[in-house]
Amino acid sequence: MRKVWAVPFLAIPLFMLTGGNASPADSVPLQIQVAEFLSLQASSSSMTLVFNNFTSGSMTNTVSMSYDVSSNNARQATNVFLANLTTLFPQIDLQADFASYANNGGNARLVEAASGFVTIGTTNTTLANKQTISSNGRTLIGTATVNYRAVAKADLEAGNQVGYLTITVVYS
Amino acid sequence: MTEKSRARNNFWPHALLFAALLTAGLASDTAADIATERMPLSFEVKPVTRMSIVNLATGRKAAEIGPLMMGTGAAENTLQITVDTNEGRSYQIFLETGDLRNPEGDLLGGDAIQFFVSSGRNGGESLVPRAVPLQSGRRAVFRSAPSGNADSFTVHILMPNTRVMDSGTYYDSLKFSIE
Numbered sequence: 001m002r003k004v005w006a007v008p009f010l011a012i013p014l015f016m017l018t019g020g021n022a023s024p025a026d027s028v029p030l031q032i033q034v035a036e037f038l039s040l041q042a043s044s045s046s047m048t049l050v051f052n053n054f055t056s057g058s059m060t061n062t063v064s065m066s067y068d069v070s071s072n073n074a075r076q077a078t079n080v081f082l083a084n085l086t087t088l089f090p091q092i093d094l095q096a097d098f099a100s101y102a103n104n105g106g107n108a109r110l111v112e113a114a115s116g117f118v119t120i121g122t123t124n125t126t127l128a129n130k131q132t133i134s135s136n137g138r139t140l141i142g143t144a145t146v147n148y149r150a151v152a153k154a155d156l157e158a159g160n161q162v163g164y165l166t167i168t169v170v171y172s
Numbered sequence: 173m174t175e176k177s178r179a180r181n182n183f184w185p186h187a188l189l190f191a192a193l194l195t196a197g198l199a200s201d202t203a204a205d206i207a208t209e210r211m212p213l214s215f216e217v218k219p220v221t222r223m224s225i226v227n228l229a230t231g232r233k234a235a236e237i238g239p240l241m242m243g244t245g246a247a248e249n250t251l252q253i254t255v256d257t258n259e260g261r262s263y264q265i266f267l268e269t270g271d272l273r274n275p276e277g278d279l280l281g282g283d284a285i286q287f288f289v290s291s292g293r294n295g296g297e298s299l300v301p302r303a304v305p306l307q308s309g310r311r312a313v314f315r316s317a318p319s320g321n322a323d324s325f326t327v328h329i330l331m332p333n334t335r336v337m338d339s340g341t342y343y344d345s346l347k348f349s350i351e
Contacts, residue, residue, distance in 0.1 A: 025349035026223050026233075028251060032272060032280060032331065033238030036339035072242075073339040105336065136278050138338045 034072065040169045041068040047165070049094075049150045058152040064099065067144045067167060074108055074130060074140040075172035081110055081128035081144060083120050086164040091154040094120045094165070098127040099145045108137035110144050117149065124168065140171070221257040221350055223265075228252050228326070235329050235346060242336065249329040253314075253348060256322045264299075265314035267327070268347040269306060274340040284337055286330040289313045292323035303330055 042065060049060035074080075083096055098112035110128040118125055127146060130137065146167075225233050228250045235249040253265065267287075272280040283305040289298040295317030306329070316323055327346075 027345045027347040030235045030344045030346050032342040034337045034339050035239035035241045037242050139336050
């Protein structure tokens, strides 16, 4: 004998619709990307050193050059501020002295690698290293001052000699 | 009563009885096999409060700023927060943040990142109407209208980009909760 049931099945899906889970809290990932920047700017595009005497051992005047240095990713600590000549001058030694560094808000500074003047050759000579002031020391913002002079290694003929001095700042 | 009207009065009861018997016969083997059960039916509408968050620029649930370049001006992300509720009681939205750090553990702190919150479209009140540094911790940022109705507002994440920041990618999360 077949039985027929009259049950309100439609009520079941209606019940399911009324439920729901509360979401009282939710999180959003936050990501900030800061791009790397490096900058080195010399105070002058050229420099002239003058020999007032031509004999061996004579010395030129001293010329100061300043370099604005900035980086937000200065990771290298040693051999940071380098100098080299493209070619050597005949019978002349170019000398440089890392004189000072003025920090303009970075958390690291440049300090001279060796006191006094050092002779610049065709390979990189380290003039300064990096020293951390606070935190991670990766921000280098300041002005370095380098004094230059030249010494005659022999008697010099009158005339002009031109070469190229390259300053390199190694950040990382 | 005329013969005609008497005949009409006798017709309808017989016709209805015949129709009922015919219907029962078609629907089931016999009229005695039909059983009906009446059940009580009720609905329960649960109290629900939901919150959804979307970045208005990307459509994603994430705040991403950068890469920031020095000297290129400020950057901003806007998150829209929508609260749906049927509870009918006032609520507050709290924002909890940690520290913004890169994978090496370096902190991007201070006032490098700021935020403010708009008023709600349905009468809610911003508790951070002006930009302030986004510092780690928990603070109330939005209060609903007293009626506690659904509302929508925006949270503006700002990078003034006026100071030098170490390069890299910094991560944190913005946790919004309703109380």
